[in-house]
Amino acid sequence: MNLDRIDIRILTEIQQDSNLTNQELADRVGLSPSPCLRRMKALEESGIIDRSVTLLNQRKLGLTLTVFIQISMDRHTPDRFEVFESLMASYPEVKSINLVTGQTADYLVEVVVEDMDKYQEFLLGRLTRIEGVTGVHSSFLLRKVMDRTSLPLGHLKQK
Structure with a gap:
């Protein structure tokens, strides 16, 4: 278009x-x-407009811990990735799943939970039990400096 x-x-x-x-x-x-x-x-x-959503304030909902998780897999096969992605997508705590390159990790996943206890439950009860997960490195958000939801459109050629 x-x-x-x-x-x-x-x-x-x-x-x-x-x-x-x-x-x-x-x-x-x-x-x-x-x-x-x-x-x-x-x-x-x-399809340019994908969907419309309402953004919620996670802190006001008691979701005070955001975790960025680097996840390494044992095998780089389509079936291994498909199973992992499907399971992770089914967990409501998972905000985004990104297959990445240029790092030792295969995935960068963002998880939002109430507190450290809930993250421990998620980590030990679900994430590390997924077949093929060999490494997990968690980074905890201290402060969100900027959170833009809009895409830059300046590059689009206007007719």
Whole structure:
């Protein structure tokens, strides 16, 4: 899909506030409501808009510990990775799973839990029991300096 400057403005606006009404969005990007809605539908149908979510404040929900875990696997085979990824994705504490390169670890996983006791339960009761996991290195978040949810769009060519 070729994006023009209006499409890019729409994407920029909804990344900042996905709760905008169609009228509010149309006003912000300089369109009338009908063409704005058509463009939104086209962006959704093309897959550029993946989904809309509500971001929660994890501290206010009692989730005070964020852990970044580097995980090494014994074998680098598709079936081993598939089983690991499927199991990890089923755990509600797991916020993200990333297959990485350039490190001794194969995966970088972000986990969010209430406290160190809950992390120990997760680590010893689930993670280290997954077949193929040979190494685990945990890093604990001290302070979140910045947490951006929007993507940079300046590189997009406008038609």
